[in-house]
Amino acid sequence: MHTADVVLIGGGIVGSSIAYHLVAAGCKSVLVIERETAQGRGSTGKSMGGVRAQFSTPVNIQMSLYSIPFYASFEERLGYPCDYRPRGYLFCATNEKHMAYLRANYEEQVAMGLKNVQLVAGDEIRGMFPLLRGNDIIGGSFCATDGFVDPNSAMIGFMTWASDHGATLWKNATVTAIARRGETFEVTTTGESVSTPVVVNCAGAWAAEIARMVGISLPVEPLRRMLVPTEPFDQFPHTAPMIVDMSTGFHFRPESRGFLFAWNDPEETPGYKTDFDPGFIEKILTRAADRVPVFENVEVNPQRAWAGLYEMTPDHHPILGESPEVPGFFFANGFSGHGVMHSPATGKILSDLILTGKTELIEASLLNFSRFAEGRMIHETAVL
Numbered sequence: 001m002h003t004a005d006v007v008l009i010g011g012g013i014v015g016s017s018i019a020y021h022l023v024a025a026g027c028k029s030v031l032v033i034e035r036e037t038a039q040g041r042g043s044t045g046k047s048m049g050g051v052r053a054q055f056s057t058p059v060n061i062q063m064s065l066y067s068i069p070f071y072a073s074f075e076e077r078l079g080y081p082c083d084y085r086p087r088g089y090l091f092c093a094t095n096e097k098h099m100a101y102l103r104a105n106y107e108e109q110v111a112m113g114l115k116n117v118q119l120v121a122g123d124e125i126r127g128m129f130p131l132l133r134g135n136d137i138i139g140g141s142f143c144a145t146d147g148f149v150d151p152n153s154a155m156i157g158f159m160t161w162a163s164d165h166g167a168t169l170w171k172n173a174t175v176t177a178i179a180r181r182g183e184t185f186e187v188t189t190t191g192e193s194v195s196t197p198v199v200v201n202c203a204g205a206w207a208a209e210i211a212r213m214v215g216i217s218l219p220v221e222p223l224r225r226m227l228v229p230t231e232p233f234d235q236f237p238h239t240a241p242m243i244v245d246m247s248t249g250f251h252f253r254p255e256s257r258g259f260l261f262a263w264n265d266p267e268e269t270p271g272y273k274t275d276f277d278p279g280f281i282e283k284i285l286t287r288a289a290d291r292v293p294v295f296e297n298v299e300v301n302p303q304r305a306w307a308g309l310y311e312m313t314p315d316h317h318p319i320l321g322e323s324p325e326v327p328g329f330f331f332a333n334g335f336s337g338h339g340v341m342h343s344p345a346t347g348k349i350l351s352d353l354i355l356t357g358k359t360e361l362i363e364a365s366l367l368n369f370s371r372f373a374e375g376r377m378i379h380e381t382a383v384l
């Protein structure tokens with residue numbers, strides 16, 4: 001039987017960031033357990049890599065205010081790249097309701113200390129991107145420090161730094177049981193077992209299965225999300241930010257020599273579906289060509305499109321911190337599609353809570369598990 005001060009179940013970007021933050025804070029006896037033979041086969045490797053501070057709730061904005069500067073200085077801090085590209089996110093509103101929403105969010109973001117966000121007029125957007133169909137765009141908001149990272153590089157950077165400084169990663173080891181033995185847990189895997197006083201659930205879309213092992217019913221549901229990359233395409237500028245058409249939810253960003261298209265299909269239903277549905281291509285291309293008429297000419301190879309899982313909670317905010325029912329068992333779950341951008345903050349918050357019992361990064365009770373039972377859900381509406 002091995003021992004560790006902290007055991008993290010799941011070696012995606014969240015487990016890796018928590019490992020980094022724990023080790024950086026001086027806790028060296030950290031074990032990350034990953035069931036796959038390589039990291040990144042969960043949601044992290046499927047992500048669009050978008051990072052933004054343009055949220056509607058203060059706690060999400062705060063998480064981004066830690067995470068985005070962290071990504072900007074990632075290589076300096078860790079010695080590994082994360083490919084942060086501050087190209088911005090441009091939200092385009094086509095009706096007064098959406099514009100009022102962006103205005104209210106803008107005021108909240110500025111009040112929280114976000115410096116680079118600005119409201120933009122419809123004419124400015126048409127001037128910046130004449131290839132957008134702009135006749136119905138009445139305005140928008142843009143934040144220059146929003147942008148993209150390479151999720152895989154960030155995850156590997158976090159984990160490699162942690163391993164270089166004392167942490168251990170078990171790959172090809174599926175956690176099958178967690179038993180409470182007095183003050184410690186015995187974590188059983190398909191390989192070896194480990195005894196530890198602290199277990200952190202970092203199992204992404206599979207988090208509810210891990211929670212069930214200690215008798216907790218965790219409200220985290222998998223929801224399929226599909227992305228469509230285009231073939232090389234030069235008729236739209238490759239310097240573009242993430243552009244979000246608020247009338248349909250269609251959004252896209254440059255990727256390699258083409259573009260990456262995303263759209264939240266309202267017909268999608270929860271479940272562990274990771275196959276790509278070819279019928280999605282026509283749905284998304286219709287929305288793409290509607291907002292960017294030259295996208296009528298893009299070519300798409302369905303073999304290159306993919307699907308992954310969002311890990312949804314009822315209020316679209318993560319569940320962070322110690323279980324009130326099972327002391328020593330922590331959650332880092334339910335990012336509802338924002339786990340890459342919020343992984344630096346999550347690592348810091350969990351490391352603070354595990355090592356000192358408190359954190360100054362956010363008001364931790366806002367995101368604790370008890371909020372569901374106590375009717376304190378905080379709805380995020382800026383979900384893409």
Ligand SMILES: Cc1cc2nc3c(=O)[nH]c(=O)nc-3n(C[C@H](O)[C@H](O)[C@H](O)COP(=O)(O)OP(=O)(O)OC[C@H]3O[C@@H](n4cnc5c(N)ncnc54)[C@H](O)[C@@H]3O)c2cc1C
Nearest residue numbers: 010012013014035042043044048050175204308339340341
């Ligand atoms: C198509 C798509 C686009 C996205 N776009 C964005 C975006 O633009 N920006 C953003 O911030 N987020 C985005 N996300 C969400 C983001 O990818 C996730 O929130 C994030 O990757 C969650 O990280 P994680 O480490 O919690 O989960 P994961 O990366 O899924 O890692 C969990 C790990 O746990 C392991 N595991 C599960 N069960 C066990 C077990 N029993 N034993 C051992 N290991 C186990 C899994 O193998 C997996 O590796 C997107 C997601 C998808 C699917």
